């Protein structure tokens with residue numbers, strides 16, 4: 259494609275043409291099937307689109323940019339935190355150096371997560387934090403003389419990221435990583451946890467879990483799950499009872515427990531971390547997505563003193579992982595500001611308000627032909643169809659209602675920013691319903 263002059267703004271049609279010629283988008287072919295919308299700016303809960311024919315259109319964001327932008331866009335305090343940090347330094351290497359934003363963040367994460375979690379590894383994306391969690395668990399067993407404990411167990415329907423080891427614990431069938439079955443390490447799977455946050459514990463499922471963990475304990479390094487909400491693997495909710503059960507089984511059989519709270523962390527399910535619904539702590543916890551309020555890419559892997567001490571007793575007593583942008587000061591500074599902002603307000607009340615708003619505004623969707631289930635938990639609303647969604651038609655229907663949604667598989671769902679007002683919530687509910695009708 260013909261070159262363009264640097265410094266001059268691209269007309270929208272040219273921008274879209276260059277995008278289609280050169281740019282990969284998530285989970286997409288090249289060139290992309292659908293033409294992406296061009297976002298010019300974002301403020302509060304609104305994305306401002308530049309239209310190909312000129313002019314603009316605003317959409318209410320129903321996605322929080324994939325669980326991340328919990329305070330909306332352009333929040334003055336978060337903007338200021340980035341600017342202040344930019345005036346000091348945007349980045350320095352973390353090997354042999356440290357700085358206040360990262361130290362404050364690590365100490366804060368230790369303070370607000372369950373008590374046994376004491377040590378923090380700052381990673382640059384969620385998938386990397388899951389890689390680090392897995393490495394910690396395998397290395398722990400290797401270091402204490404049990405190198406044969408190197409498999410992972412999970413339940414089906416999960417999602418833990420797109421790099422290779424995390425892919426090995428994503429749902430092996432329904433997920434997007436089926437292609438890699440022959441390449442990935444073979445992990446152990448049990449069925450999906452029985453659905454329903456309030457559903458009573460299913461004794462048959464519990465027995466199956468118990469049996470498998472006991473039988474495989476000699477080779478099992480860890481159980482890894484998303485607590486309470488399985489996100490990109492199917493937007494399913496399960497009872498915290500299963501987390502208590504996993505904690506008990508892991509303790510009994512000498513297996514570590516990893517909670518991937520990358521999607522659930524920072525209040526989304528109504529608890530600050532989903533582990534709190536169960537009143538237990540994992541040995542290792544992954545955080546990401548909302549950690550910086552959606553401003554910059556950052557994730558964290560927390561572990562207990564026991565895991566860290568185990569690793570330190572090994573023949574190779576170091577955790578051999580060190581991303582170039584580890585502990586990035588800009589990201590850490592805005593994470594600190596985002597956590598301050600969240601905890602300073604009555605966020606439980608806001609999440610509750612969104613839960614109620616979504617329940618009300620999605621109630622009508624249950625009667626739409628082709629809708630199999632409507633469910634809401636915390637600030638998450640899901641409409642599940644009985645057929646694969648027509649993504650283009652569903653997205654267009656939502657956009658016509660003035661809302662940005664990103665349906666996938668058989669799911670039309672929303673996890674709006676916590677600052678979303680009641681009118682905008684109603685609009686999101688109407689858009690989800692319209693997308694269900696169209697898709």
Ligand SMILES: *Cc1c(COP(=O)(O)O)cnc(C)c1O
Pocket residue numbers: 383384385386388417418419420484489490518519520521546547557
């Ligand atoms: C998004 C997500 C990941 C991957 O995080 P990235 O930052 O996209 O690498 C892992 N686990 C869960 C539960 C997620 O929701």
